[in-house]
Amino acid sequence: MAGLPVAQPVGDRAVMEREGLQRLLEILGARGYQIVGPTFRDGAILYDELTSIDDLPVGWTDDQEGGTYRLRRRTDQALFGYGVGPHSWKKFLHPAVLRLWRARRDGLGFQFIPEDESPPRYALVGARSCDLHAIAIQDRVFVAGPYVDPAYKVRRENALVVAVNCEHAGGTCFCVSMGTGPKATFGFDLALTEVLEAGRHYFVVEVGTERGAEIFRGVPHREARAEERDAAERIVARAAERMGRVMDTTDINHLLYRNPEHPRWDNVAGRCLTCGNCTMVCPTCFCFIVEDVNDLTGEVTERVRRWDVCFTTQFTYTAGKPLRLSARSRYRQWLTHKVGSWIDQFGTSGCVGCGRCITWCPVAIDITEEVRAIRETDGARVGAVERPG
Amino acid sequence: MPVRTGRKPKLAVWKFASCDGCQLTLLDCEDELLAIAGEVEIAYFLEASRAIVKGPYDLSVVEGSISSPEQVEAIRKVRQQSKFLVAMGACASGGGIQSLRNFADVKEYMQAVYPTPEYVRTLDKSLPMSAYVPVDLELKGCSPSKAQLLEVISAFLNGRRPNVPTHSVCVDCKRQGIACVIVALGLPCLGPVTQTGCGVLCPSHRRACYGCFGPMETPNTESLGAWFTLMGVPSDSLMRLFRTFNAYAPAFKEASERYASAEATHSHDQG
Numbered sequence: 193m194a195g196l197p198v199a200q201p202v203g204d205r206a207v208m209e210r211e212g213l214q215r216l217l218e219i220l221g222a223r224g225y226q227i228v229g230p231t232f233r234d235g236a237i238l239y240d241e242l243t244s245i246d247d248l249p250v251g252w253t254d255d256q257e258g259g260t261y262r263l264r265r266r267t268d269q270a271l272f273g274y275g276v277g278p279h280s281w282k283k284f285l286h287p288a289v290l291r292l293w294r295a296r297r298d299g300l301g302f303q304f305i306p307e308d309e310s311p312p313r314y315a316l317v318g319a320r321s322c323d324l325h326a327i328a329i330q331d332r333v334f335v336a337g338p339y340v341d342p343a344y345k346v347r348r349e350n351a352l353v354v355a356v357n358c359e360h361a362g363g364t365c366f367c368v369s370m371g372t373g374p375k376a377t378f379g380f381d382l383a384l385t386e387v388l389e390a391g392r393h394y395f396v397v398e399v400g401t402e403r404g405a406e407i408f409r410g411v412p413h414r415e416a417r418a419e420e421r422d423a424a425e426r427i428v429a430r431a432a433e434r435m436g437r438v439m440d441t442t443d444i445n446h447l448l449y450r451n452p453e454h455p456r457w458d459n460v461a462g463r464c465l466t467c468g469n470c471t472m473v474c475p476t477c478f479c480f481i482v483e484d485v486n487d488l489t490g491e492v493t494e495r496v497r498r499w500d501v502c503f504t505t506q507f508t509y510t511a512g513k514p515l516r517l518s519a520r521s522r523y524r525q526w527l528t529h530k531v532g533s534w535i536d537q538f539g540t541s542g543c544v545g546c547g548r549c550i551t552w553c554p555v556a557i558d559i560t561e562e563v564r565a566i567r568e569t570d571g572a573r574v575g576a577v578e579r580p581g
Numbered sequence: 582m583p584v585r586t587g588r589k590p591k592l593a594v595w596k597f598a599s600c601d602g603c604q605l606t607l608l609d610c611e612d613e614l615l616a617i618a619g620e621v622e623i624a625y626f627l628e629a630s631r632a633i634v635k636g637p638y639d640l641s642v643v644e645g646s647i648s649s650p651e652q653v654e655a656i657r658k659v660r661q662q663s664k665f666l667v668a669m670g671a672c673a674s675g676g677g678i679q680s681l682r683n684f685a686d687v688k689e690y691m692q693a694v695y696p697t698p699e700y701v702r703t704l705d706k707s708l709p710m711s712a713y714v715p716v717d718l719e720l721k722g723c724s725p726s727k728a729q730l731l732e733v734i735s736a737f738l739n740g741r742r743p744n745v746p747t748h749s750v751c752v753d754c755k756r757q758g759i760a761c762v763i764v765a766l767g768l769p770c771l772g773p774v775t776q777t778g779c780g781v782l783c784p785s786h787r788r789a790c791y792g793c794f795g796p797m798e799t800p801n802t803e804s805l806g807a808w809f810t811l812m813g814v815p816s817d818s819l820m821r822l823f824r825t826f827n828a829y830a831p832a833f834k835e836a837s838e839r840y841a842s843a844e845a846t847h848s849h850d851q852g
Contacts, residue, residue: 233760234759234760234765234787235760235765235766235787236760236765238758238760240758259763259764259808260764260767261760261761261764261765262765277760278755278760278761278764278765279758283758288755288756288757288758289756462801462803462804463801463804464801464804465749465773465774465800465801465804465805466749466799466801467748467749467751467752467772467773467774467797468748468749468751468752468755469751469755469761469773472751472752472755472756473755483744484741485732485735485744486735486739486741487616487735488613488616488617488619488620488731488734488735488738489616489619489620490738490739498756499752499755499756501748501752503748504746504747504748504752504798505747505748505798505799506746506747506748519799519801551764552761552764554751554761554763554764554770554772554773554805554808555773555804555805555807555808556808
């Protein structure tokens with residue numbers, strides 16, 4: 193094993209052998225991080241707890257298209273040779289189900305029972321560039337504004353990120369269009385590029401933070417040679433050329449604002465199942481519903497929040513009825529917000545081009561295709577009368 | 582939440598054309614059953630006790646479909662005696678598996694099955710109780726979910742709205758982190774058009790949902806069916822997929838009829 197454990201300055205590139213990743217996980221574990229990353233389960237690559245590099249989907253890759261995801265053996269033993277699966281890191285930073293507090297009846301009033309808010313300190317291993325952008329978007333939603341979400345904040349602040357640059361572009365990927373990848377440029381403590389070339393298997397590691405540098409000190413490594421850096425750059429550049437999808441984002445918010453009556457909304461409504469899968473797999477969708485649940489005796493009650501979906505009728509239930517009755521109005525709302533009004537609201541698109549909503553739509557509705565259809569017939573209208581819902 | 586005072590609310594559990602499975606869901610509450618007994622007076626529940634307390638009842642939970650002329654009268658009496666009426670399960674809320682006969686000629690069936698069919702008094706159709714009386718809440722499922730039943734009782738006791746979502750199964754699959762069995766495994770899963778509440782039992786075991794909770798609030802069976810057709814599922818399989826425990830729930834009925842006629846056309850073309 194090459195190299196002495198020297199501190200690598202932020203921004204520098206080092207080379208770590210395959211075994212070095214195992215050492216890195218051990219160090220993270222020893223420091224109390226709960227290591228989470230891609231693993232093989234139920235016919236897909238999901239994010240779950242990792243104990244060693246053997247838990248990674250070694251030698252697997254995926255074929256992704258609209259509504260279809262299949263795993264397939266690679267001809268090599270790559271550890272990160274696949275695209276993103278149905279999970280995103282929001283499952284750790286913004287849990288799908290979270291109890292906020294409980295209360296116990298006390299005479300005519302009640303007493304709060306605070307939650308023990310000490311969630312795991314996560315090490316997110318294998319986050320892709322699109323995911324880092326998605327996390328940055330959720331940061332804006334949950335912690336950048338005047339109303340900070342404490343549950344997100346504590347998880348986010350404690351999280352360490354080991355990013356992976358993509359060598360593989362999924363069939364539904366379009367991060368290049370969104371300017372969000374495939375190379376990780378910020379938001380990581382360490383970023384790895386996996387290189388399998390000429391019989392060698394190693395990682396080119398970029399140090400992103402002092403914390404990353406400090407942790408990486410314990411991992412055997414050496415400074416990257418020019419040809420190793422080049423190999424890493426080449427791999428990411430190749431992924432960039434292999435995007436499965438393209439989205440033209442030119443003036444996209446105004447494009448959608450001026451087309452609320454476009455016939456494409458009826459077309460997509462005919463296909464949309466209003467099942468909510470797109471929003472659930474979206475790494476930036478952040479909506480949640482808050483419910484109060486009491487026990488049978490009425491002595492103890494708890495407030496729980498769950499991921500919510502703008503495709504349900506309950507989502508817009510106001511003053512006795514849902515406001516968005518039709519699938520048309522719901523899909524239009526989702527898409528227009530995601531890639532349009534999000535820009536005006538948060539200063540960034542809500543879409544990072546990860547392609548999850550395309551792959552995991554059970555009937556293959558394709559966000560890039562919907563935008564393209566509207567752009568190609570910009571200004572088309574159905575009828576002249578505003579329709580309800 | 583209001584402080585509860587006065588007498589305990591009276592609970593009645595009724596059975597119509599059904600397998601008793603829904604009542605078993607209540608008995609299956611086990612740990613919570615004592616708490617329920619502590620909070621309500623179990624006034625009528627023949628599967629649990631022969632003791633009967635006269636109505637009116639504050640909360641009636643009813644299983645089964647309405648299948649015979651006697652049941653039409655009986656459900657009206659139950660309704661008259663009940664302040665809050667919950668239709669529990671696929672039979673009570675959708676007509677149940679027995680509503681398969683709604684697609685056939687009942688008299689013909691009786692001739693084939695019974696030696697003396699004239700003894701049988703039955704309606705042409707097995708229907709949900711909402712076809713005969715106003716229902717305050719429907720709990721779906723064959724069998725219904727214990728958690729949802731407890732939630733309804735708990736909400737009733739505490740004067741709040743029960744949390745019984747009517748969206749797709751998919752939302753809960755995703756919350757639980759289950760990889761979609763349609764997308765990843767190519768299975769014809771009815772989750773996207775089926776109401777949640779089961780705790781995603783089948784997909785969590787890598788099985789396709791077969792819709793035992795019936796249609797979700799805004800089911801698009803046509804789009805899902807078209808996709809399954811592209812996946813290679815034949816029309817007769819699609820017809821049977823929609824024609825099970827909730828065969829006569831309007832959205833599933835319409836879907837199965839669509840594929841039945843597609844199959845008829847297909848067979849005709851072949852012939």
